[in-house]
Amino acid sequence: MPLPAAPARNTSSPFSSMHGHHTAIRYPDFEAARAFWVDTMDWRVLQTWPYGDLTLAYVMPPDQDEFHLEILAGPGAAAQTVYEDVDASLAASGYNHVCLSVDSVDDTLAALRERGVDIVNPPFEIEDISARLAFFRDPWGNMFELTERTGDGLAH
Numbered sequence: 001m002p003l004p005a006a007p008a009r010n011t012s013s014p015f016s017s018m019h020g021h022h023t024a025i026r027y028p029d030f031e032a033a034r035a036f037w038v039d040t041m042d043w044r045v046l047q048t049w050p051y052g053d054l055t056l057a058y059v060m061p062p063d064q065d066e067f068h069l070e071i072l073a074g075p076g077a078a079a080q081t082v083y084e085d086v087d088a089s090l091a092a093s094g095y096n097h098v099c100l101s102v103d104s105v106d107d108t109l110a111a112l113r114e115r116g117v118d119i120v121n122p123p124f125e126i127e128d129i130s131a132r133l134a135f136f137r138d139p140w141g142n143m144f145e146l147t148e149r150t151g152d153g154l155a156h
Contacts, residue, residue, distance in 0.1 A: 002130055002151065022058060022068035023098050025142055030055040030073035036138055037069065040115050061100070069098070082141030085121055089143060097135065097143040105132045105148040112136055125150060 010016060027033035037043040037059045046058040046068065054074035061067060083089035089096055102108045105123045112119060120135035120143060132148040
């Protein structure tokens with residue numbers, strides 16, 4: 001089933017200049033977080049800067065300049081709940097995951113497995129959104145969704 005057409009844009013809204021830019025994730029150790037995203041995931045560092053006791057950086061996917069993940073790292077980060085699977089994570093309020101679109105969920109999972117990345121669940125399909133999905137975790141338990149369009153689905 002294809003996704004529906006997008007609703008009309010509201011250019012008269014006082015918030016019409018809002019566009020997605022980045023997602024920030026708090027990590028306890030900058031070098032370990034940088035190593036995961038840059039060395040394991042092949043992401044690129046755009047910029048690094050200090051903020052109090054923390055070190056921050058924008059990292060970007062290997063072949064996309066418009067999306068940034070902000071690493072917020074340093075002392076004082078409390079451990080978070082690490083859920084056994086995606087369904088268990090749905091019981092908690094708040095941010096749940098970051099979604100990354102890929103050409104092939106299966107190929108991406110194979111590459112993640114080769115690099116020792118924690119795969120949360122095997123791929124599954126949701127026909128209502130024309131997508132094949134899977135989830136992986138970074139070493140601190142943050143979940144990331146992989147989505148691949150199936151059938152006549154539109155990219156999201």
